Amino acid sequence: MNCFLAPLYYLWKLYIGLVFVITLLLFYPLLFVILQFEQLKPLSFKVNVVWSRCIRIFCFYAIEITGNTNIQKEPCVIVGNHTSYLDIFLLYSFLPKNRFLFMGKSELLGYPFVKTFFKRLNIPVDRNNAMKSGRAFIKARQELNEGWSIALFPEGGIMDPTSKLFPFKDGAFQLAKSSKSDIVPMTFMNNFRLFSDPVYMLYPAMPGLVKVHIHNTIKKEEVIQSDIETLKNKTHRLINAYLPQE
Numbered sequence: 001m002n003c004f005l006a007p008l009y010y011l012w013k014l015y016i017g018l019v020f021v022i023t024l025l026l027f028y029p030l031l032f033v034i035l036q037f038e039q040l041k042p043l044s045f046k047v048n049v050v051w052s053r054c055i056r057i058f059c060f061y062a063i064e065i066t067g068n069t070n071i072q073k074e075p076c077v078i079v080g081n082h083t084s085y086l087d088i089f090l091l092y093s094f095l096p097k098n099r100f101l102f103m104g105k106s107e108l109l110g111y112p113f114v115k116t117f118f119k120r121l122n123i124p125v126d127r128n129n130a131m132k133s134g135r136a137f138i139k140a141r142q143e144l145n146e147g148w149s150i151a152l153f154p155e156g157g158i159m160d161p162t163s164k165l166f167p168f169k170d171g172a173f174q175l176a177k178s179s180k181s182d183i184v185p186m187t188f189m190n191n192f193r194l195f196s197d198p199v200y201m202l203y204p205a206m207p208g209l210v211k212v213h214i215h216n217t218i219k220k221e222e223v224i225q226s227d228i229e230t231l232k233n234k235t236h237r238l239i240n241a242y243l244p245q246e
Contacts, residue, residue, distance in 0.1 A: 003202065012205040013198045019058045020089070027051050035120040044121055045092075045099040052092035060207035061086070061194065063093055067214040068184075071098055075144045076182040076217065079172045081165050081239050082153035084191035086210065091151060094186070094212050100149035103140055103171075105157060123150070125171075137175055144179045154235070161200040163192055163243045165236065173231040176223050183218040185235045187242040213242045 031047055034040045056063070078100055080087060088102065102122040123139050126132040140150045152175075154168035176183050189211040196203035215238045223231060 005204070006202050009196075009203065009205045010198075010201060012207075013195065016055075016059050016195060016205070017198070019055060023051055023054050023058070031121075041121070042099060048121075049092045049096045052089055055089050056093055061090065061210050062208075063090065063210045063212070065094060065212055065214060068216050069214065071095065071184055071214065071217065072182070073098060074182065075147055076149045076184050077144075077172055077176040077179075078149055078151040078184045078186065079154050079168075079235055079239075080151075080186035081163075081188055081243065082155050082158055083161065083163065083188065084158070084195045084197070086191040086195045087153065087188050090191075090210055094214075098149055099147075100151045101140075101143055103136065103150055103152045127156075137171070137178075140175055141179045144175075144181055149184075150175065154232070158197050161192060161196040161203040163245075165240045165243060168232045168236055170228050170232065173223075173228045173235070176220075176231070177228065180220050180224055182220050183223060183231065183235060185215040185218070185238045187213045187215070187239045189213060189242055189244075215239070 027047060027050075031044055034044045034047065055061075076098075078091075078095070078098075080091075088104075091100075103125055104122060105125060105127065123136050123143070125136040144150060152172040154172045155166045156169050159166045173183070175181070190208075191210060193204050193206075194208050194210060195205045218231070218234065226234075
């Protein structure tokens with residue numbers, strides 16, 4: 001069946017890519033100006049929320065949030081599974097009142113337009129360079145102290161085009177412990193069905209209802225008292241429990 005639908009899936013991926021590029025070009029001048037001034041940095045988050053909503057509208061994605069819909073506005077470490085680029089685009093729509101920065105792979109700096117605002121607003125991590133990686137985590141702790149939450153995907157990237165949850169890396173949990181921050185786990189329940197990575201030709205992409213479950217916050221008191229392995233295992237179990245076991 002997927003062989004017959006694959007051309008339609010790929011056309012939809014191309015369409016989403018086109019929407020992303022056009023909206024990026026529209027918002028780019030505003031973001032570029034805002035990011036020249038450190039005091040305007042919080043405004044950039046509001047721009048990204050509007051951008052996220054535009055992508056949702058033009059790509060026909062509605063959202064459904066279950067679980068803990070009243071997250072405190074204090075800085076926290078946000079962790080989730082990662083099976084789709086929708087996880088990034090739409091997180092602003094899920095948490096429009098909880099300003100956050102992404103920690104993401106430095107490979108994104110290879111894209112000219114993305115490079116400018118990702119490097120200035122978010123935190124690139126070069127996993128192949130221990131010194132640069134350490135600096136990124138120091139930067140993340142500073143941003144937490146300044147009132148920004150930090151969003152990470154502890155699997156380390158899109159590992160698989162299905163709902164399978166891979167083992168977590170330590171970074172997100174080390175950051176939470178070292179900064180004495182709450183952890184907010186999130187499960188993106190069906191993004192892998194709505195927009196799979198374009199490199200997977202036979203995997204689906206279509207409009208639809210995006211579902212996310214926000215788990216109860218792991219409070220900083222528990223974070224401080226628990227070791228890294230315990231925090232990793234607990235968060236992994238929570239997120240995996242709301243994924244289809246295919």
